[in-house]
Amino acid sequence: MSLRSWSGNRRVPRLVRAGVFGILLWAGGAAASEPSRRLPVTIGVLTDMNGPFSDQVGRGSVVAAELAAEDFAREDESLAVTIVSADHQNKPDIGLAIARRWIDTENVAAIVDLPHSGVALGVAHLMRERDRVALASSSMTSDLTGKACAPTTVQWVTDTWAQGRGTVAALAGDGLSAWYFLTVDYALGHALERDATAALAATGGSVSGATRQPLGTADFSSSLLRARSSGAQVLALASTGADMIAAIKQAGEFGLTPGLTIAPLFIQLSDIHALGLETAQKLRFVASFYWDLDDATRAWSRRWGERMGGRMPTEDHAGVYSATLAYLRAVRRSGTVEGARVVAAMKAAPIDDPLFGRTIIRADGRAVHDVHVFEVKRPAQSRGPYDYSVRTGTIPGAEAFRPLAAGECPLVRGSNP
Structure with missing residues (x-):
């Protein structure tokens, strides 16, 4: 598992954990400076690190989430964002166990990526129960916006x-x-x-x-x-x-x-x-x-590629970035990490996304774009x-x-x- 944190424009050392941000946030007296009032938000990247989908997602998805956290920090300092990651090994039971631990012990507010539809369906159900957000950016099954839809699920890139x-x-x-x-x-x-x-x-x-x-x-x-x-x-x-x-x-x-x-x-x-x-x-x-669609996709893809040895990103990597950034902006607008309220804020207005173009989040949680x-x-x-x-x-x-x-x-x- 890996962890990175952002506070404003400064990257906090890898070993700083979300609990430390909580202490800083609620400390009284002289410690109650501007940074201490930032809302802590922990996002988990649940992915395939070593299996058959690892090139499509894996470490590249973690990098994409980190880029989203960094870009949000440049435009707004109201949130203290932590990115954690883990490998679900394409096993729904392992994915669910990780998700439960993240929510119960690390205050994870949203889980993104979720390749492997079986993992995604199970995690989305859990997030609904816990009123946290499932950002199924790399999961394909259309059931996530069909019979298994939830007020706490958003499916970003595509579907079956x-x-x-x-x-x-x-x-x-x-x-x-x-x-x-x-x-x-x-x-x-x-x-x-x-x-x-x-x-x-x-x-x-x-x-x-x-x-x-x-x-x-x-x-x-x-x-x-x-x-x-x-x-x-x-x-x-x-x-x-x-x-x-x-x-x-x-x-x-x-x-x-x-x-x-x-x-x-x-x-x-x-x-x-x-x-x-x-x-x-x-x-x-x-x-x-596609990374070479236009100037915006090329610019972002090259930023991502600088951290990935010159590779170019897949659409799943782009989806992690866009879903994470949209989620953070919705947390800022709603002032909470309560899942249903954050997703409602994501649905409230069209999103001008640099990688996917004009995007709307429908009532069923489907992100609609060209x-x-x-x-x-x-x-x-x-x-x-x-x-x-x-x-x-x-x-x-x-x-x-x-x-x-x-x-x-x-x-x-x-x-x-």
């Missing part, structure tokens, strides 16, 4: 509904209507397959078959052979990270790619980097953020490391995400779309 619908729409124009699903067997994969299947049916497409594998599968040969013999035109990968990378590589090794179009339902910059352009070229995908369609460049098109994709289209936020009334969120029953 947006990814499935956007990918189907990107391929539908080529007449690619018969799909075979290769699905990772946990909440993320199930939701990706479910939401993409629904989008496919709405366009008149069909499912030629599907197989499921446990997280961490190394050999996809039998599933790939089934896909080749199914008559499908598209091999849809309802997975991400190391599992998806392995499946794409093996599809090429088995000679499937000339006859099957590969459709990664959730691919990020780190995955393309691991695949290499020779393998990943011409893949089409949807994403809410989503983009990309194609991976051929090797000859790339100008250098991380120059991997070109934007081919944009889906307006109002169309990119599931209509408000269609999600079965108890918070919005009876609401208009």
Whole structure:
């Protein structure tokens, strides 16, 4: 576990803990100076540090949260912000145990990142019980803003509904209507397959078959052979990270790619980097953020990259930054860390976000912003490391995400779309 603290514009040494800020805050007499009246706010980055999603999130998510805390401190000195972090090992029981300890012993007010949908769903339920905030910036399941929505949850970057619908729409124009699903067997994969299947049916497409594998599968040969013999035109990968990378590589090794179009339902910059352009070229995908979109995304990405050995950030890293900064601003406005009140403040007005553009937080907790369609460049098109994709289209936020009334969120029953 790591910990960093911010107080105004000065970074406090790593070993200073949130409890010390509490003592300073409430000390009386001469000690009651301006810094002592700052509200202490501890944010936990609960992530995958060493597993299949660690390149997408991991240490880079901690850096993104630190940047958000630093940027907030530059604009406002009313909060004393502490960032803590831990590895949930992609196990919901471990994630919940960490979250409970953080709340009970370290006064953690919000938990951000939350890759692995099973972890995110469990932590979001706990945060609702404790009236603290779950910032599910790296969790994909659309259930977080559907049947499992809560007044203390915000889902920032994307979700399985947006990814499935956007990918189907990107391929539908080529007449690619018969799909075979290769699905990772946990909440993320199930939701990706479910939401993409629904989008496919709405366009008149069909499912030629599907197989499921446990997280961490190394050999996809039998599933790939089934896909080749199914008559499908598209091999849809309802997975991400190391599992998806392995499946794409093996599809090429088995000679499937000339006859099957590969459709990664959730691919990020780190995955393309691991695949290499020779393998990943011409893949089409949807994403809410790309480091080279505009001047603002480039400037922030280079700041992040300075602390990450020259890498460029994924959309998950960008989501941690944006969700954390929006949360801190809402704490300032509401004057509390009570979860429902802070999230209500986040929902109160549109957010002019430097990385995702104009963003609104809906009643169901969904952060709505534009989503983009990309194609991976051929090797000859790339100008250098991380120059991997070109934007081919944009889906307006109002169309990119599931209509408000269609999600079965108890918070919005009876609401208009």
